[in-house]
Amino acid sequence: MSDRLRVKKTYKLYVGGKFPRSESGRSYAVTTPDGTELANAALASRKDARDAVGAARKAQGPWAGQTAYLRGQILYRAAEMLEGRAGQFAEELEAATGEPSRDAVERAVDRLVHYAGWTDKFASVLGGANPVAGPFFNHTKPEPLGVVAVVAPQDDPLLGLIDALAPVIATGNAAVVIASESKPLPALSFAEVLATSDLPGGVVNLLSGKVAEIAPWLASHGDVNGLDLGGVEDAALAAELEASAAETLKVVRRPGRAGASLDLVRQWTEYKTVWHPAGMASAAGGGY
Numbered sequence: 561m562s563d564r565l566r567v568k569k570t571y572k573l574y575v576g577g578k579f580p581r582s583e584s585g586r587s588y589a590v591t592t593p594d595g596t597e598l599a600n601a602a603l604a605s606r607k608d609a610r611d612a613v614g615a616a617r618k619a620q621g622p623w624a625g626q627t628a629y630l631r632g633q634i635l636y637r638a639a640e641m642l643e644g645r646a647g648q649f650a651e652e653l654e655a656a657t658g659e660p661s662r663d664a665v666e667r668a669v670d671r672l673v674h675y676a677g678w679t680d681k682f683a684s685v686l687g688g689a690n691p692v693a694g695p696f697f698n699h700t701k702p703e704p705l706g707v708v709a710v711v712a713p714q715d716d717p718l719l720g721l722i723d724a725l726a727p728v729i730a731t732g733n734a735a736v737v738i739a740s741e742s743k744p745l746p747a748l749s750f751a752e753v754l755a756t757s758d759l760p761g762g763v764v765n766l767l768s769g770k771v772a773e774i775a776p777w778l779a780s781h782g783d784v785n786g787l788d789l790g791g792v793e794d795a796a797l798a799a800e801l802e803a804s805a806a807e808t809l810k811v812v813r814r815p816g817r818a819g820a821s822l823d824l825v826r827q828w829t830e831y832k833t834v835w836h837p838a839g840m841a842s843a844a845g846g847g848y
Contacts, residue, residue, distance in 0.1 A: 571601045571744070573608060573768065574751030576615035577761015583607045588769070590745055593658040601744045604769035609736065609777045612765035616707045616734035617783050619762030624704045624732035628680035635676035635730060638757040643669045645753065649718060649746060656717055656743040668719045674821060675726035682731060682825045690833070697836040702829035704732035705811060706785035709778035711771055713791045717743040718750065724788055727824040729763055733786070736765045736778060740791065744768040772797055779804040786811040786828055 571590075572579040581587075586603035602608075623631075642649065646665045653661030687701040708728045713720030717740040728735045739747035751766045767774060771792060778784055779801040787805045790813060792798040798815050805812050813827055 569599060571599055571748045571768070573602050573604055573612075574748070574755070574764070574766040575608065575612045575762075576619075576765065577755065579751070579755075580608075582769075583611075590656075590742070592655055598655055599745060601748065601768040604738075604767040604774055606774070606777050608767055608769075609774050610781070612736040612767060613707060613709075613778070613781050613783050615762035615765055616736050619760055620704070620706055620732075620734035623729070623734060623760055623763045626732075628683070631730060631732065632676040632679035634758050635672055635679065635726065638753055638759065639669045639672035639676065641753045641757050642672065642750070645749075649749065652746045652749060653718055656745060657715070661718075664716075664719050668722045671719065671722050672726060675730040675825075678727070678821065678825055679730050682822070682829070685822065686826060686829065687831075692835075695838055697838045698833065699836075700831050700833045702731070702826075703832050705828050705830055706733060707783060708733045708735050708786035708788065708828055709775075709781075709784050710735055710737045710788040711775055711791035712737055712739050712747060714740045714742065714793055716740075718746040720791070721747050721750065723824075724790055725764065727821065728786075728788075728828050729759075731825055731828050733828050734763045734765075736784070737767065738771055738774050738778075738791070739766055739768045741769070741771050775801055776804060779810070780807065782808050784808070784810060786813075788813040789815050790817070791815075 572581055582602040582604050584605040587600040588603045590598050590601050649665045650662045653664055683702055690698040690700060692698045710724050712724055725735055747766055748768060754764050779787055787810050789798050789801055792815050802812050
């Protein structure tokens with residue numbers, strides 16, 4: 561048996577395509593359900609959240625401007641990378657939850673493939689031509705909201721994270737995610753998957769730390785367009801965040817709100833309707 565010291569992994573934030581420590585220098589211990597210490601995770605601050613929003617805003621426009629095909633290929637590549645590291649993620653999930661987790665990793669891979677398939681379909685499903693009583697074309701098309709802040713589920717640190725995140729980025733949005741507070745390690749490792757999947761830096765930004773400390777700043781931030789409160793377990797905090805989000809007219813997904821994948825895709829889009837004159841008859845015989 562080797563007597564060498566194992567190199568322990570240092571878990572960091574993921575902001576703007578890079579892996580910084582918290583600007584505050586703070587960290588907190590992450591433990592197993594029985595209290596065994598696993599690692600230290602960065603304790604993100606208000607400034608880290610602000611930096612993450614800035615990175616997301618900068619990346620969102622170019623990401624939305626990419627073709628649906630390319631966005632789908634990048635999500636599919638993330639699924640490939642996650643499957644290639646399935647053993648590591650199963651170990652991290654089992655340490656975090658105390659339960660066998662290989663099936664959860666496989667379902668997370670399948671979920672990424674599923675949303676990769678939605679990237680070039682949701683516009684046709686949600687948009688369309690509208691009947692009008694006049695010489696006009698009237699078309700509606702879905703467009704991304706912009707920047708979406710996501711509070712990831714607390715007890716489902718990988719599959720729950722992907723369930724919340726994948727529809728956000730599949731539709732052309734950028735995301736700022738607060739990982740599970742007590743089980744952040746799978747999410748922070750998933751940032752490495754995203755970083756090696758050709759996803760442009762800033763499209764997804766992952767923070768670890770206290771939900772009650774970070775989420776209020778995201779809820780009130782004027783450059784955040786949507787807020788997913790699915791991982792907020794404190795009803796009073798959820799109500800406070802929703803009230804704060806209302807001041808800047810954010811779209812809010814409430815805790816406990818389930819939905820099919822199309823519902824989640826629809827949640828993070830807004831609709832643009834375009835009118836165009838068509839077929840005004842002319843003295844020469846008309847036409848388009």
